[in-house]
Amino acid sequence: MRCKKQLLIYILTLGLFACEIRGEELPKNAILARIGDHLITVQDFIRRAEYTIRPDYCRGDLYVHKKIILNSLIAEKLLALEEAQNSQLNSIAGFQAFLQGRKEQAMRQWYYYDQAYNKVQLDINQLKKAYKLAGRTIDVAFYTLPNPHIADKVGQALEDGLFFEEIYEAFSGIDSLPRQQVGWFDREDPIIHDLLFNDNLTPNQVLGPVKTGDGSFLLMKVMGWIDRPVITERETNQRWKDVEERLTDSEAKTIYKELVGEIMRGKRVDFNEDIFFAYADHVADYYLKSLEEKENQLELMIWEDQEIQELAPTTPFPYALKHTPFFRVNEQIWTVEDFEKTLQTHPLVFRKQKISHQEFPGQFKLAIVDLIQDRFVTEECFQLGYETVTAVRLNEEMWADYYYARQRRNDFLRSKGVYGDFGKDYLHLIETVLNPYLDSLQNLYSDQIEINMSEFEKIELTSIDMFVTQKNVPYPVIVPQFPILTTDNRLDYGREMDD
Numbered sequence: 001m002r003c004k005k006q007l008l009i010y011i012l013t014l015g016l017f018a019c020e021i022r023g024e025e026l027p028k029n030a031i032l033a034r035i036g037d038h039l040i041t042v043q044d045f046i047r048r049a050e051y052t053i054r055p056d057y058c059r060g061d062l063y064v065h066k067k068i069i070l071n072s073l074i075a076e077k078l079l080a081l082e083e084a085q086n087s088q089l090n091s092i093a094g095f096q097a098f099l100q101g102r103k104e105q106a107m108r109q110w111y112y113y114d115q116a117y118n119k120v121q122l123d124i125n126q127l128k129k130a131y132k133l134a135g136r137t138i139d140v141a142f143y144t145l146p147n148p149h150i151a152d153k154v155g156q157a158l159e160d161g162l163f164f165e166e167i168y169e170a171f172s173g174i175d176s177l178p179r180q181q182v183g184w185f186d187r188e189d190p191i192i193h194d195l196l197f198n199d200n201l202t203p204n205q206v207l208g209p210v211k212t213g214d215g216s217f218l219l220m221k222v223m224g225w226i227d228r229p230v231i232t233e234r235e236t237n238q239r240w241k242d243v244e245e246r247l248t249d250s251e252a253k254t255i256y257k258e259l260v261g262e263i264m265r266g267k268r269v270d271f272n273e274d275i276f277f278a279y280a281d282h283v284a285d286y287y288l289k290s291l292e293e294k295e296n297q298l299e300l301m302i303w304e305d306q307e308i309q310e311l312a313p314t315t316p317f318p319y320a321l322k323h324t325p326f327f328r329v330n331e332q333i334w335t336v337e338d339f340e341k342t343l344q345t346h347p348l349v350f351r352k353q354k355i356s357h358q359e360f361p362g363q364f365k366l367a368i369v370d371l372i373q374d375r376f377v378t379e380e381c382f383q384l385g386y387e388t389v390t391a392v393r394l395n396e397e398m399w400a401d402y403y404y405a406r407q408r409r410n411d412f413l414r415s416k417g418v419y420g421d422f423g424k425d426y427l428h429l430i431e432t433v434l435n436p437y438l439d440s441l442q443n444l445y446s447d448q449i450e451i452n453m454s455e456f457e458k459i460e461l462t463s464i465d466m467f468v469t470q471k472n473v474p475y476p477v478i479v480p481q482f483p484i485l486t487t488d489n490r491l492d493y494g495r496e497m498d499d
Contacts, residue, residue, distance in 0.1 A: 026390060033070070034450040034497065035077040038401065039394060040070075042455055048073060049461055051468035052482045057427065060463045067489040070456065071438075074449065076483040078441040079405035089407055094344070099400055101345035105475055106395040107381035108374060114386075116256035120248045127244060133197045134184045134243045135230065139223040140196070141177040143168050144216050146359075151209040151217035164206050164221045179223065185246060187471075189213050190253065195220070214351035215366060263376050269369055271327045279326065279336060280361045282317050288360065291353060329372055339368070346371055347474045374474075402480035409485060412437060430487050438486050442493040449494030 026041065033040040049069050058068040089095045141164070145151045150171070157167050169175050182188060184197055189212045196207070201222060208219040230236045322336040348367040355363050386392055413419075416433055442449070469476040 028452065028497070029455055031497070032452050032455055033074055033077075033494075034448075035074055035445065036081055036448045038077045038081065038397065040073050040077065041394065042459065044394070044398060045070065045073060045459060046461075047468075047479045048482060050466055051479050053465050053467060054482050055426075055484055057487050059465070061461045064489045066456070066459065066461060067491055068487060069461075070451070070491070071488045072483045072485050074451075075438045075441070075485040076401055076405040078438065078445055079408040079485070080401035081445070082441065083404040083408035083411075084400070087404055087407060089403060095403065097344035099396060101347075102399050102475055103387065103392060103396040104345060104374075104378045104381070105473055106392045107386040107389075108377050109473075110386050110389050110392055111377060111381050111384070112252065112256050115259055117248065117252040119255055120251040122244065122247055122251065127240075127247065129199075130184075130247055131240060131243050134239055134246075135228040136197065136225050137181050137183045137228070138196050138201075138225040139179060140182050141179050141221040141223055142218060143172065143178060144218055145171075145209055146216075148211075148217065151211075151219075154209050154219060158206060164219070167219075177221075185242065190250065192218065192220075193250075196222070201225075215362065216352070260373060260377060263380055264373055267330055267376065269327055269329055269372060271365065272325045275321060275324055275326050275336065276365070277361060278321070279317065280364045283364075284357060284360045287348070287350070287364070288355060288357070291350060291355065327368070342371065342375070346374060349472055349474055351472075399480060402483065405483060405485070409434065426484055427487070430485070435486055435488055438488065446493045447495075450497040451491065451494050452497040453491075 026039070030041050030043070031039055032042045032045050054065075054069070058065040058072070083089075145154055154167055154171075158164075165175075165177065168177055182192075182196060184193075186193075188196075191210055191212055195210065203222055203224050205222045206219070207222070209217045210219075211217055230239050317336060322340075324335060325333045326336045326339050327334050348364075349370060350363055350367050351370070352359070352363055381387070413429065413433065418429060418433065468478045470478060
């Protein structure tokens with residue numbers, strides 16, 4: 001977690017559904033509101049309020065802001081109900097592919113939670129050992145080696161007695177070592193984490209070269225470390241809880257990796273090298289620019305609705321070549337066209353975020369292999385019936401309703417003569433145009449709206465702006481943007497949810 005201009009970015013690697021329910025029926029205390037056959041869960045409310053940037057009129061933690069947030073989420077469902085049946089979005093292939101991709105990602109995350117996270121059983125001695133190291137921050141000098149050939153040379157140089165600093169200067173021409181502070185809770189590559197955090201570590205110890213998950217090779221030197229003890233009982237309990245969660249996540253990833261290994265057992269990917277390198281050269285600029293733009297957007301805390309647009313590269317590849325074999329998975333041949341069709345639901349995920357042109361073909365190949373792996377995991381999820389899991393269905397519904405509601409909002413504004421940038425004068429438009437419209441929808445659907453006020457009263461919010469994403473998934477943004485629809489703070493419609 002890092003802070004910048006009072007905005008916190010949480011990069012989550014755990015699945016979305018650790019608090020969700022598997023069964024078809026949610027318990028009453030999990031449901032905050034019911035609008036027709038659409039649901040808003042307590043967890044939905046918290047995520048939509050906490051994991052996105054709220055507008056100024058409900059950004060705080062006041063009770064009146066809570067009511068505006070709830071009204072906004074209910075308004076989104078009402079607009080979606082009005083729009084969904086005859087929406088122009090239903091005929092847009094990209095929209096349908098986006099929803100399918102969202103559903104399949106949610107299914108894979110449920111698979112991780114159900115088949116791996118839920119199966120973890122930690123040993124008390126394992127927890128105690130980790131707890132002793134949990135307050136440690138290690139000062140590490142490091143450098144990345146570009147390929148296994150150079151990694152072998154560096155390993156041999158170390159065995160021959162050359163110093164870490166001498167090797168770095170010889171390869172880089174620079175005498176100042178890059179350094180980084182690594183804490184026990186940091187989300188480093190598990191290989192790196194295991195090397196650094198163990199009882200046998202010594203100052204000035206050289207570690208590596210070691211191959212990391214993104215295919216690069218890393219050499220590290222331990223410059224020293226600081227152990228920060230906990231003082232109060234509250235701090236002790238919190239650290240123990242944090243250690244338990246971190247270890248559970250780590251163990252779950254190990255189990256998941258083994259499960260995926262079983263799914264992929266006996267499967268082989270063979271690339272048509274001529275087509276592969278021609279295609280990689282063709283799309284390199286597109287993907288490298290896309291990676292750079294995403295990084296800049298995260299730095300600036302800006303994220304447009306690009307996920308629905310990130311399909312295959314739009315620059316034309318020779319049509320005749322699109323029908324030639326691109327790669328083979330066992331006996332199944334994929335053409336370039338097959339590959340690009342799959343990208344409609346599963347944008348590529350690169351293991352490295354900063355890639356040079358020279359590295360691109362290798363990283364592109366790894367991204368394709370990961371896509372194929374996800375494809376087989378998704379098939380396993382369908383066989384297990386995960387598309388019917390309540391958490392999966394609600395996640396897909398949330399994304400669909402957000403876009404349906406946005407479409408209805410924009411169409412309604414255009415019908416009132418409002419064109420162009422809604423954001424420029426949004427507060428005036430909400431108060432004069434949207435609030436009356438949504439009041440009418442509240443009255444129209446009032447007998448279909450139930451609100452669980454007892455659970456609503458229990459919810460506590462923060463006033464800290466957060467923008468939350470996940471790593472290493474095709475769709476990294478966890479929840480849609482906050483629905484900018486109403487400033488109404490009255491809950492004078494619907495009825496109290498029955499006990």
